[in-house]
Amino acid sequence: MKIPVVDFSSWYNTQDESSRQRVAHELVEACREVGFVCIVNHSLSETILNAAFDWMRRFFELSDEEKMQAPHPEGWAVHRGYSWPGLEKVSQTMSSGNDDEARKKLREVPDVKEIYDIGSEENAAQPNQWIPKETLPGFQAFMVRFYWECNKVGSEILRALATGLDLEDECYLTKRHSGYNNQLRLLHYLPVPAEDLEKERTARCPAHTDWSSITMLFQDDCGGLEVEDVSRPGIFVPSAPLKNSIVLNVGDLLQRWSNDRLRSTNHRVRLPQLSDRFEGPHRMTRERYSIPYFMSPDPDMVIECIPSCMSEGNPAKYKPITQAEYNKMRASMMY
Numbered sequence: 001m002k003i004p005v006v007d008f009s010s011w012y013n014t015q016d017e018s019s020r021q022r023v024a025h026e027l028v029e030a031c032r033e034v035g036f037v038c039i040v041n042h043s044l045s046e047t048i049l050n051a052a053f054d055w056m057r058r059f060f061e062l063s064d065e066e067k068m069q070a071p072h073p074e075g076w077a078v079h080r081g082y083s084w085p086g087l088e089k090v091s092q093t094m095s096s097g098n099d100d101e102a103r104k105k106l107r108e109v110p111d112v113k114e115i116y117d118i119g120s121e122e123n124a125a126q127p128n129q130w131i132p133k134e135t136l137p138g139f140q141a142f143m144v145r146f147y148w149e150c151n152k153v154g155s156e157i158l159r160a161l162a163t164g165l166d167l168e169d170e171c172y173l174t175k176r177h178s179g180y181n182n183q184l185r186l187l188h189y190l191p192v193p194a195e196d197l198e199k200e201r202t203a204r205c206p207a208h209t210d211w212s213s214i215t216m217l218f219q220d221d222c223g224g225l226e227v228e229d230v231s232r233p234g235i236f237v238p239s240a241p242l243k244n245s246i247v248l249n250v251g252d253l254l255q256r257w258s259n260d261r262l263r264s265t266n267h268r269v270r271l272p273q274l275s276d277r278f279e280g281p282h283r284m285t286r287e288r289y290s291i292p293y294f295m296s297p298d299p300d301m302v303i304e305c306i307p308s309c310m311s312e313g314n315p316a317k318y319k320p321i322t323q324a325e326y327n328k329m330r331a332s333m334m335y
Contacts, residue, residue, distance in 0.1 A: 003239050003247070004030035009041035010162055021163065028164030028262070031250050035265030036227050036239065040248040044153045046244050049218060052146050055139055056289055057076045060137060060188040062136065070129040072117070076331040078203060079183065081129025083115040085190060104253040112202045112208040116186040118143050123180050125299065143184065150293040151179040154216055157248060158295065161214075166259065166308045173257075177213065181323065183296065189224070189269065189288035197271050197285065204288075205269035207236070211330045212251035212294035219247065222288040228266035253297065253326065256318045299324035 006026050010019035030037035054232035059067070064084070074082040119126045121144060130140050158173040169175075189204050196202045204224065219225065219241050227249075239247060253263040271285065279286060297303065301323050305316035 001034065001075070001227070001231065001237050003036050003038050003227065003237075004034060005242075005245075006030060007039060007041050008039050008156075008160075010041075012043065013157065019282055020160075024160045024164035026164075027160050027162075029159070031161070031248075031262040033263075034230060035263035035269070036247065036249045038239075038242055039157070039248050040242070040244075042153055042154065042246055044149060044246070048146065048149060050242060051142065052291060053216070053220065053289060056116075056186045056188070056291065057171075059131075059136060059139060059186065060114060060289075062131075066131065066135050067114075067116075069135060070116075070131040072115075073129065076328075078126055079331060080117045080119055080126055082131075083117070085114050086110045104114045110202055111205060112192050113187060113189045113204060115188075118147060118184040118186070119178040119182065120147065126181075146247075147182070147184045148179070150184065150216065151182060151295075153246070154182070154214065154293065154295040155179070157216070158216060161262075165261070165306060167306065172306070173213070176301050177273050177295055178298055181296045181298050183212075183294040185292045185294070187288075187290045187292065189222075189285075189290075191279070191284045191287050194271055194283040194285055207266045207268040209248065209264040209266055210251040210294060211253065211327060212296045213254040213257070214251055214295045215249050216293045216295070217247040217249070217290060218293075219290040220288060222286050224269045224271040224285075224288055225290075226268050226270055230263065230265060236266075237271075239267075251294070251296075252330075253303050253323065256303050256321070257306050257309070259305045259314065259317055261309045297323045299327070 006023065008023060010016070011023040013019050027037060065083045070081045072083045072087060077278050118128055133140055137272060155177070158177060161169045162170050162172045192202055197204065207228065221241045221243070223238065223241055225239040225247070227239050229235045229237055249267065250262045250264045252264045254262055299322065302320045303323065303326070304320040305318070310316050
């Protein structure tokens, strides 16, 4: 299995509808077959992407004391602020109501990464946890701007997906994504002995699907992202970094919306594939930086089957559910 590459430049050519249709259907086909697609020639500039990675590195270079000026709030309900190594544990486990033992079991192999989560300033239910402006001047202002720049690109992708799904209204999905419930995540995977990952004493990010509608991922050149081969369950293939591209994947909510026409595929972060990604006699993995941006509908938005994805012979497979209800089932097991 290979990750398809879609050139998004023609989508912006509003004078040539056939080119837009071609891009939209290539995008949907990739999301149907693999669930992952590498998008090139999108509208997010190289300049702002380079700046985002620079600000992220500067943040994670702060002292622990400085980063802890904006700690992730206790519990799962607010998904913002700084998460120190070991706080979060990614899993596919849904909450069942009696989760203490399950949480303990999950954390026997800790995830060795630190995270900073950011959302919309207007989302009162998910208040941002900012470090003081004087700790890293300019950081907050840039990240607020970057959040909305990512939303613009994500909205274009949602319009293309709606077109590729043969919906009459190109804005069918964007109408359900105001942008105020998205999540910008800064991720720093710490150096760790390769043997610890190989023998599963620690993990970077275990296999999982995303809770969002779509995820846009920006990554450095370290590598390590792997996607499950849809034709060979349990076999994962690397998604090689491609400079300035967006690695797009379908999230659980869009799979539900599309009645399984689009695929939310398992993925994970493991060891890089190349030996030059290790350093020193103990084969220390290089640190890795990535920025996923999760596009999610508003909390009270009901996820129910898209009209073009069901028929008399293919009825809706999922009961309607709100984003807030689905989020609770997943988030309560993570922290």
